[in-house]
Amino acid sequence: MVAGAPGLPRNRNVRPGEGADLPNPLEASVGKARKKPRAQLVTSRPGPGERPRRTLARHAAPLERGRARTYIGPMDHSLETRPGLPDALRVLLRDYPREGWEQDPSFHGLVSFWLGMHLHFRDALGLMRGDAEALLDRRLDPASWAPRLARTGGGFVQHLHGHHGIEDDHYFPLLSARDARLARGFDILDADHHALDGHLDAFVRDANAALSALKDEDALRTGAGRLHEGLLRLDRFLDRHLTDEEELIVPVILRDGEAGLR
Ligand SMILES: [Fe+2]
Numbered sequence: 370m371v372a373g374a375p376g377l378p379r380n381r382n383v384r385p386g387e388g389a390d391l392p393n394p395l396e397a398s399v400g401k402a403r404k405k406p407r408a409q410l411v412t413s414r415p416g417p418g419e420r421p422r423r424t425l426a427r428h429a430a431p432l433e434r435g436r437a438r439t440y441i442g443p444m445d446h447s448l449e450t451r452p453g454l455p456d457a458l459r460v461l462l463r464d465y466p467r468e469g470w471e472q473d474p475s476f477h478g479l480v481s482f483w484l485g486m487h488l489h490f491r492d493a494l495g496l497m498r499g500d501a502e503a504l505l506d507r508r509l510d511p512a513s514w515a516p517r518l519a520r521t522g523g524g525f526v527q528h529l530h531g532h533h534g535i536e537d538d539h540y541f542p543l544l545s546a547r548d549a550r551l552a553r554g555f556d557i558l559d560a561d562h563h564a565l566d567g568h569l570d571a572f573v574r575d576a577n578a579a580l581s582a583l584k585d586e587d588a589l590r591t592g593a594g595r596l597h598e599g600l601l602r603l604d605r606f607l608d609r610h611l612t613d614e615e616e617l618i619v620p621v622i623l624r625d626g627e628a629g630l631r
């Protein structure tokens with residue numbers, strides 16, 4: 370790392386004030402940080418024949434609405450390949466289409482706040498992608514680009530991990546219990562979070578490699594090019610996740626209200 374060059378924290382659990390000097394505008398909004406590092410969750414994989422403990426806990430709650438769990442077939446629903454949620458999981462979206470969300474009396478509050486968080490993540494990715502393009506086009510000098518990437522990227526990774534943790538630990542179990550037809554959708558979203566962990570780790574590696582090459586123009590351009598390609602991929606995968614999550618969850622909250630979710 371070049372002296373004075375800001376870097377992104379490699380440890381996803383870095384706390385505010387540690388490592389890079391990162392502003393933390395959303396921390397109060399997202400609430401407490403993830404209770405357990407995701408790495409610990411990954412290491413507690415179920416044994417053969419066991420269901421994941423978090424999934425069991427989620428479905429142990431009484432089911433208040435809906436019918437039995439929906440069978441959606443043996444398709445590949447991985448984040449990187451699926452074109453969207455299966456139709457069987459979009460049943461409520463027919464009654465609550467996206468175009469009508471903002472006019473719904475239940476929109477303002479948790480739904481609007483939560484969609485605002487998603488918008489923030491999309492904006493941060495767009496900012497970093499645009500900056501990488503400006504650097505590669507020589508419209509932005511490396512000395513200006515580096516602190517922007519460190520600040521935006523560090524906050525992005527930290528807040529996204531916190532956001533996923535709250536969804537996994539709080540919102541998904543509560544919302545999943547409200548409608549058995551949608552339970553499989555929450556399993557897909559949970560798997561997305563794990564997939565995104567890998568993509569975020571790759572982003573941090575690429576960003577730090579580029580930030581370490583500020584004084585070597587060839588290496589910087591190579592690193593910035595790799596970072597830009599990774600940002601395009603991450604943008605596609607995160608948008609898939611956020612869009613599907615919104616279309617699964619928002620109709621449930623608009624239908625049932627946000628009581629018991631806060
Ligand atoms: Fe999520």
Ligand SMILES: [Fe+2]
Pocket residue numbers: 487532536611614
């Ligand atoms: Fe989310």
